[in-house]
Amino acid sequence: MNSTTVIRLALPGKGTLESATLAFLSECGMKVNRNNPRQYLASVSSMPDLEVVFQRAADVPLLIQDGDATLGITGYDILAEYRGTTEAETEADDHDNDIMVLEQDLGYGNCRLVVAVPETWIDISTCADLWHLAGYYFAHKKRGLRIATKYPTLTGQFLRQHGITHCKIISPHGALEAAPLTETADLIVDLTETGTTLRENHLKLLEDGIVLRSQACLIGNSRLLRENAQALSLATTMLELIEARLQARNRSLLTAHLQVETPEEMQHIFMNISQRLSSLVSGLELHAAHTEEQNTTNTYRYTISGVTNVGVSATEFLEIVAVLRAAGALQINITPLTYRFANESMSVHTLNKRLKRKH
Amino acid sequence: MKKHIERLRGMHDHLPGMYQQQRWVIDRLSAFLAHAGYAPVDPPILERSELFQSSFGQELWQNLYTFRLHHRDLCLRPEFTASICRLYLDHYQQHSLPLRFQYAGPVFRYEAPGRGRYRQHTQFGVELFGGQAISADAEILHLACEALNELRINSYRLELGHIGVVSGFINRLQLDDHAARLLLSLMEQISRSEEGERLAQTRLEVLYPANSSAGSEMNSNSMGTISGGNAQLLASLLSSISITFGNDDARHEVVERFLWKMERSEQRRRILNALEFLRALHAISGPPPDIFGALRDLLARYELDTEPLTELEQLVAVLNQSATTSQQIVLNLALGRGVSYYTGLVFEIHALDEDGFDTQLCGGGRYDNLLRAVGGTRDVNACGFALGVERLLPFIPKSDLPKLAKIQAIVIPVNIQNMPYALRVARTAREAGLVVEVDVTGHSVGAGLKLATKKETRWALIVGEDEQQTNRVTLHDLVTGEELILDIHSLANQISAEEKLL
Numbered sequence: 001m002n003s004t005t006v007i008r009l010a011l012p013g014k015g016t017l018e019s020a021t022l023a024f025l026s027e028c029g030m031k032v033n034r035n036n037p038r039q040y041l042a043s044v045s046s047m048p049d050l051e052v053v054f055q056r057a058a059d060v061p062l063l064i065q066d067g068d069a070t071l072g073i074t075g076y077d078i079l080a081e082y083r084g085t086t087e088a089e090t091e092a093d094d095h096d097n098d099i100m101v102l103e104q105d106l107g108y109g110n111c112r113l114v115v116a117v118p119e120t121w122i123d124i125s126t127c128a129d130l131w132h133l134a135g136y137y138f139a140h141k142k143r144g145l146r147i148a149t150k151y152p153t154l155t156g157q158f159l160r161q162h163g164i165t166h167c168k169i170i171s172p173h174g175a176l177e178a179a180p181l182t183e184t185a186d187l188i189v190d191l192t193e194t195g196t197t198l199r200e201n202h203l204k205l206l207e208d209g210i211v212l213r214s215q216a217c218l219i220g221n222s223r224l225l226r227e228n229a230q231a232l233s234l235a236t237t238m239l240e241l242i243e244a245r246l247q248a249r250n251r252s253l254l255t256a257h258l259q260v261e262t263p264e265e266m267q268h269i270f271m272n273i274s275q276r277l278s279s280l281v282s283g284l285e286l287h288a289a290h291t292e293e294q295n296t297t298n299t300y301r302y303t304i305s306g307v308t309n310v311g312v313s314a315t316e317f318l319e320i321v322a323v324l325r326a327a328g329a330l331q332i333n334i335t336p337l338t339y340r341f342a343n344e345s346m347s348v349h350t351l352n353k354r355l356k357r358k359h
Numbered sequence: 360m361k362k363h364i365e366r367l368r369g370m371h372d373h374l375p376g377m378y379q380q381q382r383w384v385i386d387r388l389s390a391f392l393a394h395a396g397y398a399p400v401d402p403p404i405l406e407r408s409e410l411f412q413s414s415f416g417q418e419l420w421q422n423l424y425t426f427r428l429h430h431r432d433l434c435l436r437p438e439f440t441a442s443i444c445r446l447y448l449d450h451y452q453q454h455s456l457p458l459r460f461q462y463a464g465p466v467f468r469y470e471a472p473g474r475g476r477y478r479q480h481t482q483f484g485v486e487l488f489g490g491q492a493i494s495a496d497a498e499i500l501h502l503a504c505e506a507l508n509e510l511r512i513n514s515y516r517l518e519l520g521h522i523g524v525v526s527g528f529i530n531r532l533q534l535d536d537h538a539a540r541l542l543l544s545l546m547e548q549i550s551r552s553e554e555g556e557r558l559a560q561t562r563l564e565v566l567y568p569a570n571s572s573a574g575s576e577m578n579s580n581s582m583g584t585i586s587g588g589n590a591q592l593l594a595s596l597l598s599s600i601s602i603t604f605g606n607d608d609a610r611h612e613v614v615e616r617f618l619w620k621m622e623r624s625e626q627r628r629r630i631l632n633a634l635e636f637l638r639a640l641h642a643i644s645g646p647p648p649d650i651f652g653a654l655r656d657l658l659a660r661y662e663l664d665t666e667p668l669t670e671l672e673q674l675v676a677v678l679n680q681s682a683t684t685s686q687q688i689v690l691n692l693a694l695g696r697g698v699s700y701y702t703g704l705v706f707e708i709h710a711l712d713e714d715g716f717d718t719q720l721c722g723g724g725r726y727d728n729l730l731r732a733v734g735g736t737r738d739v740n741a742c743g744f745a746l747g748v749e750r751l752l753p754f755i756p757k758s759d760l761p762k763l764a765k766i767q768a769i770v771i772p773v774n775i776q777n778m779p780y781a782l783r784v785a786r787t788a789r790e791a792g793l794v795v796e797v798d799v800t801g802h803s804v805g806a807g808l809k810l811a812t813k814k815e816t817r818w819a820l821i822v823g824e825d826e827q828q829t830n831r832v833t834l835h836d837l838v839t840g841e842e843l844i845l846d847i848h849s850l851a852n853q854i855s856a857e858e859k860l861l
Contacts, residue, residue: 120602120609123616128566132623135537136616144417156421163541163562165417202602 006051007231010063010072013040013054017216020108021073024216028245029339030238050234061219064099070224070231071238076104077113077151077191077214084153086212100222100354102239103347107246109216110193113151115158115209117187118180119202126207127162130187134166137186144168148176148185151211155189158211177201218242226355239347244339251337254284254320255305256329257291266302269327273304276323281316284308304329307337369470369478375763381481381748383761384510385463388483388746391509395502397461397485402442404465408432413732414441416540416699422468435467440700440726440743443486444733456489456739463748475718475750484723484745488730493670495742496704496725497677503708503721503744504683512754515710515720517687519674520694522701522724523667524658528636531663532629540699541566542633547695549634550641563634567627636661641693647675650690667692667703674704700726704742710754720754721746764794768854769816770832771798771807773823780827784820784847791851795820812837818854 011025011032012018022032025044032052034042042052055063060074061082080086083097117124124133134145144166149155152169159167170185177197179185189211192198198205218238225232260266270288277284286306308320317334324332366372373381389399408425411434424435436442439462451458463483472478485502487495500519507515525546529539545562548555604610643653651672658665675688694705703725712718723744730739752760768788772781781797788795796816798807804821811819821833832850834843836857845853 120604120613121616122602122613123620128568129620131566132537132620133616135535136619139536160421163566165420166537 005049005228005230007049007071007228007234008051008053008069009044010053010055010060010069010074012057012060012074014056017057017073017075017109018054021216024106024108024245028238028241030241047234047237049230061099064219064221065097067098067221067224069221070228071102071218071220071235073106073216073218075109075111075214076101076217077111077154077212079217079219080212080214081151081154084157086154086157098221098223099219100225101217102220102235102351103218103242103246104215105246106216106218106242107249110214111191112193112213113154113189113211114192114195114198115187115189115206115211116192116198116203117206119199119204121204124206127164127209130206131162131164134164138166145187146170146185147187147189148172148179149189150176151189154211158189177203222355225351232355235351236345236348239351240341240345241339243345243347244341247340247342248337251307251309251340252317253305253335253337254308254332255303255334256324256332258302258304258327258329259299260302260328261299263290263300266300270304273323273327277320280319280323281308307340367478369472369476371477371479377752379763380752380760384748384751384755385481385483387509388506389461389463391506392461392485392502395459395498397459400443400446400460400462401464402436402439402446402462404436404467405433406436406442406445408434410434410441410445410733411437413734414444414700414729416732422470424467424469437468438466439464439482439484439745440486440729441733443743444730444735444741447486447488447739448730448733448735451488452735457495458488459485460488461485474716475712475747477749480750481748482745483748484743486741486743488739488741490740492703492725492727492740492742493673495740496670497674499723499742499744500674500704500706501677501681503706503723503746504678504681506746507708507720507751508682510751510755511759512710512720512751513682515687515708515754516689517678517683518689518691518694518707518709519671520691520705521667521671521703522695522705523670523703524640524663524692525637526702527664527667528661529633532633534626534629534633538626538630542630542637543695543699545634546637546693549637550691550693550695556638556641560634563630567623567630569624569627637693641691644689644691644693646685646688647672647690648685654690654692670704700729700732702727706744712753718750718754719747720750766796766814766816767794768818768820769796769798769807769811769814770820770822771804771811773804773821775801777822777824777827781822784822784832784850787847788820788850788854791855793851793854808835808837820850 011021022034025032030044030046032042032044034052034054040054042054044050044052053063053069057074058078060069060072061079063069064072065082079099079101083099115127115130117130121133124130130145137143137145145164146168147155147159148170150171152171155169159165159169172179172184176185176188176190178201179188180203181201188203190198191214192205195205220235225235258266258269260269266288270286274286277286284306286304288302288304291301291303304324321332393399408423409432411423412420420437423437426433443460443462446460447458461484464481465479466482467479469478470476485499487499489495490498504517507513522543525543526539529542534542545559548559604613639657643650643657651668654668655665658668671690675685678688679685694707701724705724706722707719708721709717709719721744723742725740725742727738727740730741731737770781770785770788772778785795785797798810800806800810802810804823807821808819817837819835819837821835823833826832826844830847831844832847834845834850834853836842843853
């Protein structure tokens, strides 16, 4: 293999995923330089070997499968429909498939693929009800249910799982929400973030009608990653940064300085603070460190620090601040965490293990 | 770098040895059934998806190889029966019944490959249209067993069932079609394994939930009482009251459906009753004739028609006429088969392979409604069976299976100018019944002889300028090393005489 080949990263070049992806990569320290939004190629200054290509999110899986790009970001819903399965690790079934998921949840682009029926269907609230309705349609209308969706494969699987086999799946190009109103379909399986658009179009969700929960995901061509050391090293770097960024998300670093007369007093205060804070925030692990030798005023200085998963809202911090102040903290610093590295990246570890297993 | 294109998973290349064995099995079966009046037909491998969807009674079928071409839904056949029904409707509706057909060829199912389970496999089978049901059933069952005997497969187990018992029970429950079909498909699951039985139970619980069951089941006789479950349904009705319906028809339909849904707890009772019956039926299975007594008792307890039992008794008597003993027969009235179109007799033939794994060799039964389901205008009695050719092979005595024909002689031209004469010699020898190859390597006679030795060919026929002039060949015996110069026409006699001496 030529050691100076350019490794391609395919990114969604249109729609909501585009801006969110660029913002996310930038947060991860991989800012994409794109001179103008009409250009299809771009670069990342921190990674000179990487070439970014912008494509429609729906085309990214094919690009990876064909090896035209080594790495890519797309919606998990799109990938699942492309591969015909909702499961992340599917190497077992089809060894023709070179696509592998490197990171399933990038923390943005959240949506759900759901079954939605007309709100007038007061008899239908679960998939079991839908099964009965399919029988009713067959007996009374001599036809199965018609379901409009842009995800025919996943929809077919979901319906079969629920034993609903009297139905026909259609895939119109336009807006699905209109299908039940115009009677081109009886119900739809569509993406939704909050359900608002569905409600506005007089549709309702079924209680157990979630076909798939999806976020943006990072995928790669496993064959190319295995054959090209340079590609693997780039993927590793990306995964390291992404994982560190995801771990740091919604976390803040808290530090407070205290001055006490004796180490025993510090111990007492520390216990007190830990107890009171643990009831306020979960997952906070505090550490205390002696920072300065005994000075002229016969006191000891300590620093307490810890990472909290408290959100960015300042009002939530104030409660913590109050506890620390009451304990006599002199100065309290809170900074949002940018990266958080563990002693080993789990994603990288898993990637290496899976690449080995496939061969 | 070009990527190696791999064979599809679950699909196999039939190499010469395997190919010949399969061909032999099919020819053997085909000849046997042709003698019973079954005419071979060969429908296309590709059909409209609709054909199989309507025969299975559903529009989504998970194991089909379907695809769309020019807006047409197409499907590689997963079995022959629906195709043969279509063939009958296309060509034979005006013919008098009964009609008998046999078929052989590949079928495709997209399922997880495993032991004895291929995504493409070869089926051989027959269909019999028309005739009196009991007589036709007897013939089909008899032929299925005899076909195996013809291949000298003797240690098999025949499972006999009859959909009539369960469908009689279900009809009496007055369930809707959908529920009846569900029960029939669950019957299949229940009769397979304990795991399947649990899954069937779970599935019924999901589809017919006990909404605050304690109350509704106790009150199920006092109609009109608003039980907990119904109250819950009414509540959802009330909460939806602000909804605007498109028109009165739509409102009417939803109300009708809603009322229908309220009857579901009553249906639940009947469904659970049916499940219990299926379990009881499955529990009583075993060899005839003893089992008939227990089955009669059970049917009497449920006040069910015993006609199917009488038919099965007659069929067992028929089988006892052939080589199938009572010990090989298991009566199982909960036998369901994978597809839903069966209406009467159903049967499966199983055998244990050398590792003790159960293999299904044959399956069949009666499907009187299938022709109508695929578009016929009237019901036609029909039954048939199919055998999995790949699965039969390991059970056939090895010594019966044909070996690959060995090359008996190789013609070696001394140089390229002798090639036309070499081909003529080869043709003469083949006409005399020998298997003859011509050396096309273009190497020397010495190399040709080495090649012949490597291939374990007994004879080498060397043709050069001299031989060509005199219409002769030099016959080299690779075992003894002797050489003879022969006239081209006495060649075959010489070789077959020598072969006999061996």
